[in-house]
Structure formats: C-alpha cells, structure tokens
Amino acid sequence: MAGQDRETGLKLDIKFDEHGLVPAIVQDAATGQVLMMAWMNEAALKQTLEIRKATFYSRSRNKMWIKGESSGHVMEVLEARVDCDQDVVLLRCKAHGPACHAGYQTCFYRATEASGPMKFVEEKVFDPAKVYGH
C-alpha cells in the first residue's frame, strides 16, 4: 500500500499540499528551541538538503528565499527529518543568529491563554531596524 510505504518506508516521498508546498519546522539542535515554521516547495526542499541552509518558498513574494540571506541569520541544517505521513519537515539546525525578523531568538515569543491578552515570554535579542534597515 502506498500509504504504508510512505509511513514505514525509507523512500523520501513528500506529500505536498494543493499549492505544492510543505510546512518546515526549524528547531535549534543545541537548545531544542522551536524557532520558526515556514513553507517549502520541492525546489526549496531540494536546495535545503543540498546546500544545508534552510531555504523556503514565500507565498506572498512567489519566490524561494534562503533564511538569513539579508540578515546573516542563516539556519545551518544539521539534520532533516520527515513526519510519519511525510507532510511535515523538521530541520534541526545550528542557528547563526536569531530566527525572528521581529528581534527575538524565536518567532514564538508570545504565549496565550484561553482568554485575556497574550504575554511576551522571550526577550528581544537584536534591533530589527539595525539589521534590516527601516
């Protein structure tokens, strides 16, 4: 069965969505921190595995981009994993700088409860205006 092969087999057979994309989670391999999630098309996944720098596909700009291209905050891929049904990618990375363009180590810098305002749960580690310009 194709479904079983995809789950139990060792052939890379990513299930891209109707837009030809797959979500890719970036995790700091040293700290375990989940840094960000972005989308890849087949070419971005191929490039990521070849050059070992996390490469994504921007849905708004309709183009591939290497994370850290402008900031220098490259995510060096130490290990790439796929989930059971091969519709999610996990990149375990060496983070060459913070992940989030908003100035935090991780994009997940706010926590939410069932009600009430969210809370900031991370410290800013850089000034985006200095890295990206105004």
Added chain:
Amino acid sequence: MAGQDRETGLKLDIKFDEHGLVPAIVQDAATGQVLMMAWMNEAALKQTLEIRKATFYSRSRNKMWIKGESSGHVMEVLEARVDCDQDVVLLRCKAHGPACHAGYQTCFYRATEASGPMKFVEEKVFDPAKVYGH
C-alpha cells in the same frame, strides 16, 4: 497597522488559512523534542486552551479530535504560543505517552539526506497493534 498589531500586539488574532485552519506544533516541554504537527480550526484551538489537552481538526474526517482520545496518549498543554504573524501555534506539552500512532515517541522518526534512502533515527517505543487494535 493591522499587520503590526498582529506581530507586536498582545491580542490573540490567529490568521487561519483559506480552509479555516492553522498548523499547531506539539513539543515535549520536558525534553524539547518536537513530537508532531497537526491542524486546528478555531473551535479546536479554543477547546485546546480551555481543557488544556491538544485538540485538532482532522481534514480527512472533517471533525475535531483530542490527541490521545483512543490511545490515552494525551498531550497536556503547559504553554501555548503563537508565532510572529500568528499563523502557527506551538504547544509546549507534558506528553502522556508517545505521540506517533506508528509506535514512536515522535512522528519525526526518519532523517533524509539530499539523495539515497532515509534512515530511521528513533526506536519504536510501543506496538501500535496492541494500543489501537488491528
């Protein structure tokens, strides 16, 4: 600006996709291991935050499901975070058992390179047939 509020503000304002869904990453808060990713609609997110058990929306079955409903492998939510543009949720959980129905602690049990077969990088921790039946 609405875009800025979503990034810098403290109001929960999830950007659901065209299907009304948002991806939710489950991380073991104790070990840092990324366990799985699944999808939530607004009702599943609300329920997750209220009952503190990871609840998702199944796209194939068109219904909400509580992770661990049948296996007992519930993901108890210790902290829920959102990313900068509020289109991804991260649940930091106490895992009451393995996450993957295939018998592994994490759904990410295979690693891939640019070419060649993938490799199993996790040990099986339970027999799915015994937990879920045949």
